[in-house]
Amino acid sequence: MNPHAGIDTQLVRELLIAQFPQWCTLPLAPIDSSGLVNAVYRLGPDLSVRLPHEPSSTDMVQREQTKLAALAPFLPVTIPSVEAIGSPRDAYPGVWSVSRWLTGTHPTADALADPCQLATDLAAFIDAFRRIDLPDRTPAYLGERRTRASMVSLDAPTRDAIGALAGLIDTRAALASWEESLAAPYDGREVWVHSDLTPGNLLVSPEGRLTAVLDFETCGVGDPACDLFPAWHVLAGNLHDKFRTALDVDDATWLRGRGRVLSQALIALQHHRDTNLALANYARRAIGKVLAAPR
Known part of the structure; x- marks a missing residue:
């Protein structure tokens, strides 16, 4: 599998059906992003799915989940919360995650409201x-x-x-x-x-x-x-x-x-x-x- 190709809506849907059927019928759409590390999909109104472009079977996502939970109480704004961790499959041989969707837009330097x-x-x-x-x-x-x-x-x-x-x-x-x-x-x-x-x-x-x-x-x-x-x-x-x-x-x-x-x-x-x-x-x-x- 090419680590920078092959991730699409159909693949994400299949992973959800296999591992998290409670969410598999929710609307699913890719998020246009300049990010180099992860492909991100919006899942229904409240969730997102994140798959690293370079699949890994390490415990990176688990470590991130633990780190985010430890940091959140100290911070004045919302940060991501990992709700579930997907395991590797033949179609996607890496660990992936489902997180809470966070609302807002990315700031543009010449169009800031305040x-x-x-x-x-x-x-x-x-x-x-x-x-x-x-x-x-x-x-x-x-x-x-x-x-x-x-x-x-x-x-x-x-x-x-x-x-x-x-x-x-x-x-x-x-x-x-x-x-x-x-x-x-x-x-x-x-x-x-x-x-x-x-x-x-x-x-x-x-x-x-x-x-x-x-x-x-x-x-x-x-x-x-x-x-x-x-x-x-x-x-x-x-x-x-x-x-x-x-x-x-x-x-x-x-x-x-x-x-x-x-x-x-x-x-x-x-x-x-x-x-x-x-x-x-x-x-x-x-x-x-x-x-x-x-x-």
Whole structure:
């Protein structure tokens, strides 16, 4: 089975019939997403089905279920809740899950109903996440290879991406911005971080309030700078001071956060500019905002 093909509505329906017949007659529809890891389907009004593009028989979903249940009481907005775990079958040789459907829409930077309130809500979520104290301190990870990514470990792939994007971006400005972030000191302090607070993992209400945060696969303990992504992905520059003040972000952490956003966006654009238009557009916007920021 090709891990990036073969997942369709018929397959998901067959899996439900075989394993969760109580839900098999509910309406089922694919969700258009720029995500690279999972295929997601809406199941009736209250549920969703998620199948990793790369099927695995490991206990990843079970670990995620346990992690989400442990984190939820500490957080000010809703996060996913795994309702059932599907087992591997010949048609889909991996573990998959059924979760509660979370309402809201993904924020668009130039169409926020209440940008100031959203900045406050995002800071409150990040602050609450940082304050979590659980015995399981699994390292967070970030990056295409899903390894725990220090700034130094991101240096080579980031420079490679800058070189590969010559003609598409201002490579001189990108390199200067990256080197400034790379030089920012880090004292090694670690806190709980989501590490992928991009628009596709955020949901907001029609009034512009943050209602839910998705996809905790990458979360764990790491550099506090990992959760500053919304500053460049979602918030306008005139809200950066408000966001920084709410989180008490010093200059070095801000620079590392800016560098992490730039690195992720550069690498995403390098690898997906011709294959994932939505992701490439997110990346282009983030790169543009980072390079437009004063240095």
